[in-house]
Structure formats: structure tokens, C-alpha cells
Amino acid sequence: MEKIWTEKYRPSTFDEMKGQNEIVNRVKAFIEKQNMPHLLFAGPPGVGKSSLAIVIAKQLFGDDWRLNFLELNSSDERGIDIVRNKVKDFARTRAIGDVPFKIILLDESDALTKDAQNALRRTMENYTQTTRFILSCNHSSKIIDAIQSRCTIFKFKPLPKEDIFKIVDEIASQESLQLDDKTKEALYVASGGDCRKMENILQSCACLSNSVTEDSIYEIASAARPQEIKEVIEKSINGKFIEARKLLLKTMLQYGLSGLDIIKQIQKTVWEVNVDDKKKMDMIESCGDIEFRIVEGSDDFVQLEALLARFGKS
Numbered sequence: 519m520e521k522i523w524t525e526k527y528r529p530s531t532f533d534e535m536k537g538q539n540e541i542v543n544r545v546k547a548f549i550e551k552q553n554m555p556h557l558l559f560a561g562p563p564g565v566g567k568s569s570l571a572i573v574i575a576k577q578l579f580g581d582d583w584r585l586n587f588l589e590l591n592s593s594d595e596r597g598i599d600i601v602r603n604k605v606k607d608f609a610r611t612r613a614i615g616d617v618p619f620k621i622i623l624l625d626e627s628d629a630l631t632k633d634a635q636n637a638l639r640r641t642m643e644n645y646t647q648t649t650r651f652i653l654s655c656n657h658s659s660k661i662i663d664a665i666q667s668r669c670t671i672f673k674f675k676p677l678p679k680e681d682i683f684k685i686v687d688e689i690a691s692q693e694s695l696q697l698d699d700k701t702k703e704a705l706y707v708a709s710g711g712d713c714r715k716m717e718n719i720l721q722s723c724a725c726l727s728n729s730v731t732e733d734s735i736y737e738i739a740s741a742a743r744p745q746e747i748k749e750v751i752e753k754s755i756n757g758k759f760i761e762a763r764k765l766l767l768k769t770m771l772q773y774g775l776s777g778l779d780i781i782k783q784i785q786k787t788v789w790e791v792n793v794d795d796k797k798k799m800d801m802i803e804s805c806g807d808i809e810f811r812i813v814e815g816s817d818d819f820v821q822l823e824a825l826l827a828r829f830g831k832s
Contacts, residue, residue, distance in 0.1 A: 523721045524717045524718060527685070527692075527717060529566070529573055531576075532545075532546050532573060532577065535569065535573065536681040536713070537676075537677035537678060537711075537713075538565070538675070541570070541674065542570065545557070545574060545672075549577050549578055552617060554650050555650070555670045556642055556652070556653070556668055556669040556670070557669055558652075558653045558658060558661065558669035558672070559571070559652065559653070559655070559672050559674060560656070560657065560658035560671065560672070560673050561656070561673060561676075562676055562712065563712055563714065563715075564712030564715050564716075565674045565711065565712065566674060566677075566713065567654040567674055568623070568654055571621070571623045572589075572623075574621065575587040575621050575623075579613075580615075585614045585615075586614055586617065586620045587620070587621050587622075588608045589623045590605070590623070590624055591625045605622060605638070605641055606645075608620065609622060609645040609649040619648055619649055620650070621652060622649055622651050624638075624654065625654045627661065628655035628656060628657050628660035636662065636664070638651075639662070639664045642668055643668070653665070675711075676712065677711045677712075677713055678711070682705065682706045682709065682711065683702055683706070685713060685716070685717075686705060686716070694728055695724055695728055697730050700732050701731060701732050703732075704732045704735040704743075705719060705720060705735055707744065708735055708736065708741050709739075715739075719738050719739050722738045723738050736773065737773065740773055740774050741775070741779070742773050742783055744790070746769050747769070748787050748790060750765050750769065750784075751784060751787060751788065751829060752791060753765065754826040754829040754830050755791065755793060755797075755830065759826060762826050763823060763826060766822060766826065776818060777821060777822055778809065778813070778818075780818075780822060781805055781812065781822075781825075782809075784805060785802065788802055801829060804825055804828045805825065808821045808822070808825045
């Protein structure tokens with residue numbers, strides 16, 4: 519059966535990891551010495567945190583990596599029982615083979631309750647002879663200080679454009695896809711440096727045709743073209759409120775966008791509009807205010823209309 523591309527193209531060696539060179543080099547040094555502290559990987563989704571943890575296990579344990587590696591997702595099992603039972607049972611036994619310790623990966627560990635984190639702190643202390651922990655999270659601030667102080671912290675960042683392009687080229691070559699530079703640029707914009715999202719969008723487009731176009735990227739990603747959003751903003755600034763409103767509604771319906779999706783795209787595009795910096799600051803402030811109202815439950819389109827009205831008046 520055909521694998522989904524996020525698994526098919528998941529890195530299995532340090533050399534295949536993209537976009538986190540400093541982190542990979544330091545972790546590689548730990549593995550060469552066969553000695554590693556507890557690690558905390560923090561950063562946005564789809565940038566290689568779980569992949570690097572699996573690469574560590576594969577490089578350290580070889581073919582027996584599954585026997586010495588336990589992966590748990592904390593968003594599924596977030597209470598204290600997960601630490602008391604599964605984690606402790608795995609941690610207290612010795613590693614199979616010549617390596618001195620096992621590895622436990624706690625994915626999305628910022629979802630663990632405070633009680634579970636406190637229980638984990640004691641477990642990390644008690645079983646350092648036999649186990650190393652790798653904690654993966656989006657926000658390290660949600661991890662208690664006592665755990666942070668026991669780990670070496672690595673902050674992951676979204677993948678830069680050139681690395682996303684390398685991955686796209688590799689997949690295109692393997693899957694016989696045809697993409698031009700504009701399409702690759704659209705993939706980068708739509709994914710925002712999230713490799714997992716990029717691969718899912720690309721696979722969805724490739725199901726329809728081997729020739730992937732810029733239009734198909736934006737349709738699958740449910741994102742408006744930056745040029746369309748820029749046009750909406752410029753019309754509203756120039757006092758063409760009715761035209762701006764019509765174009766905004768058309769764009770939302772065409773791509774199936776929510777108010778929050780549009781607000782995020784407007785906020786990014788504001789910086790490209792040809793107005794002075796003070797005006798841009800006022801526009802960003804308005805975006806923040808309207809975004810808060812939408813999150814609190816206000817009607818999306820009414821609030822977006824109010825935003826366009828503010829752009830025209832300020």
C-alpha cells in the first residue's frame with residue numbers, strides 16, 4: 519500500500535534532516551559519544567522535532583531501535599497515570615544491546631497536566647541510569663521550570679525557503695511531478711515553513727495531475743493569493759470600500775476561508791502595501807483588535823467589513 523508522503527519522505531539519517539543544521543550537529547556529537555542528556559525540542563509543527571528524535575533512536579540502536587524506543591503522544595494521554603504506568607514500566611528496564619540507555623519520546627509534552635509534569639520530573643531523576651527522555655512541544659513556556667532545568671533545550675524554527683525547495687525538488691523527482699518556480703513559491707507561502715503541511719498539500723495536488731499548478735496549491739491549501747489580499751487592502755485604503763468589500767467576499771467564498779484565515783493573511787500582507795510606517799502600525803493594531811473580536815465569537819464578515827472601514831478612515 520502507498521504510504522502517505524509525510525511518512526514516505528521522513529528523514530532516517532542526520533544528513534537527510536533539513537533546516538536545523540546547528541541542532542542536528544550538536545545532537546550528532548551526543549550520539550557519537552553514546553552519551554546524551556535529556557532533550558527538550560520546542561518549535562512550531564512540521565519542522566522536524568519528532569523526526570530528529572526517531573533519527574537519534576535509529577542511529578543509536580540500529581535495527582533494534584523499536585525495542586529501545588518508546589513514543590507516547592501526550593495530547594492523547596495527558597494525565598498522571600501515563601507517567602506512573604507506561605513511562606515508569608519502560609524506564610525501569612535496561613536497554614537491549616550495547617547502548618547504556620533507552621529513549622522515551624514524549625510528543626506534544628506541553629499538553630501534560632502540571633501533576634503529570636511533576637511526576638515526570640521525579641521519574642527523570644530516578645531512572646537516569648537506564649533512560650533518556652526527549653520531550654517535544656510547541657511552547658516550552660508550558661513546561662514547568664523543574665523539567666526545563668533537567669533538559670538541554672533546542673529551539674526549532676520554521677524551515678527556510680531554500681530547504682523547502684530542496685525537499686519539493688526531491689519529491690518531484692521521485693514522483694515524476696512537474697512544478698515551476700511560481701508553484702514552489704506558492705507551496706512555501708501556503709505552508710509557512712511547515713514541511714508536513716507542504717507535503718500534504720503537494721500530495722493532494724498530485725492526486726489530480728502530475729503537473730502541479732499555483733492555482734491548485736492555493737485551492738487545496740484554502741489560502742488566498744497574496745496579490746488578491748493586497749488588492750483588497752489597497753482598495754480599502756484608497757476609499758473604494760464597496761469594491762474592497764465585494765472582492766473580500768468573493769475571495770472568502772472562492773477559497774472557503776474563515777475570518778481568522780483572512781485576518782492572518784491581511785496581517786502578513788500589510789507590510790507590502792505602499793503606505794507610510796505609521797499607517798502600517800495603525801493597520802496592524804486594527805488587525806489585532808478585529809482578530810480578538812472574531813476569536814470571542816463575533817460574526818466574521820461583519821468584523822472584516824469593520825476592518826476595511828478602519829483602513830479607509832485611518
